[in-house]
Amino acid sequence: MAREMRTFEKHLEDELHVLLDAQATGTIPAWRMSAQSSRRVMPFVGGAGVAVGAKILTGAAIAVLAAGATTEIVITHSANPIDWARNVQQQVQPSTGSQGGPHSQPTSAVHPSASSVGSGSPAVPPRVSPPSLPAVTPPALPSITPLPIPTASVPPLP
């Protein structure tokens, strides 16, 4: 009986090899999961990723504009952009007016030697004074008047 079983098992082995060996020689298809997982990321990059990026950029731009507007309001004490422009003009005019001083003279007048090229004396670099910074006054704090404290009146006893 045991011998018969061993013969049957040997038959099974041989027949399985006849049946399946030809199937075991095919080419192995390339593993596709890595491509699939990278494809899974791409829609986010192309769709929602772009949308989120655009929102972040828009938010940042709005924040910068708001900060600039706040600064102007603090400097000019006015929310009107016309006042901001006027303030900028006032700040710029003194500095342009100051250029009409000694620096507005022709170079030859300041440095006579500059007219004679190659006279031997080294050229003196022009002195540049930085424009004066605008004085920023902080906005006045609103005055707070304390509310009168009610005095407790005792009702007359009957």
Add this chain to the structure above:
Amino acid sequence: MPEEEAAAEPEYTPGSAEDFERLYRRSYRKILVTLIGMLGDPAAAEDCTQEAFVRAFRAWSSWRPGAPAEAWLHRIAINTAVSHWRRQRLRQVGEIIKRIGRPAPPASPATIAENSELGLALRKIPAKQAAAIVLRYYHGYTNREIGAALGIPERTVASRLAAAKARLRVELADWVE
């Protein structure tokens, strides 16, 4: 059997994509052959093999290095093939009912190749018994590995194999004698 398949199973790190690709290349053919033995249809076996590897990749980070990786893969693949086998049986019943009174369609060329007597006999026994026969007598798996692949205790494997052989002996009565 190719030389690289006969070598001892290398070590793998759970969750590593490179290691999974190595495991895929090493065990793809073995899994495919087991499923062809179970299902008898190379095209269906190939689909189930691919599906099984996708499922295995999703579960790869939870694989425990103590368990043999190939047996673990076999377990996923056998379960996938059993689900396919059940769906196929239901479809066949529906087709038989629809076909009553009409001649049976000719067998497709893809399934003729494995319609040997053993191939037909393996399709008549339960899918998990067919898998046990292929794992033992084709791949040469131990009881422990077969137990891991079928999801049954090691001590149950011998009785499962005995039952499978008894069924096959009945189906192959003429062939054996």
